[in-house]
């Protein structure tokens with residue numbers, strides 16, 4: 001597959017852009033689209049929602065590999081990786097957790113942007129067909145109003161399949177669940193149910 005990534009404009013018409021990045025595969029299309037618009041994003045990896053340090057490290061390593069290929073400057077806030085922040089943010093609202101998860105990650109992104117002279121923020125979460133786009137936009141607008149940093153609520157989903165195909169071609173690690181413990185449980189729900197049935201059946205027959 002031939003994909004051109006080198007179309008950034010050093011004049012930076014909208015100023016410096018900070019792109020919140022959830023993982024390497026989800027960065028491919030947003031980086032390309034933003035560069036084609038004439039922007040030259042820097043990436044920020046801040047995702048305390050990711051469950052398991054080994055999973056965090058795996059996604060981080062994949063992002064680094066992706067960033068090297070894309071020539072994308074990337075900032076990883078590893079010393080701020082603290083899953084307790086995520087669990088506190090969603091406590092007692094686990095069934096409606098995603099908007100709170102978006103806020104946690106994007107709030108830090110906007111603050112980082114303000115501290116480091118960026119004028120715009122966007123996020124690779126807007127690439128995924130599985131995320132709640134309206135909730136992401138609502139959080140982005142709220143943070144824009146609060147900080148004065150512009151939020152670019154682009155729709156990157158038209159490149160969904162292209163991004164999947166390219167990440168496979170490049171051999172990038174593609175995770176099977178969104179990130180948090182609850183999303184992994186959702187993913188494995190059928191396995192747990194099957195095991196529960198097996199256990200019940202074997203205790204009936206013993």
Ligand code: SF4
Nearest residue numbers: 098101178179180183
């Ligand atoms: S499912 Fe994804 S977006 Fe929703 S809370 Fe979990 S990690 Fe965050």
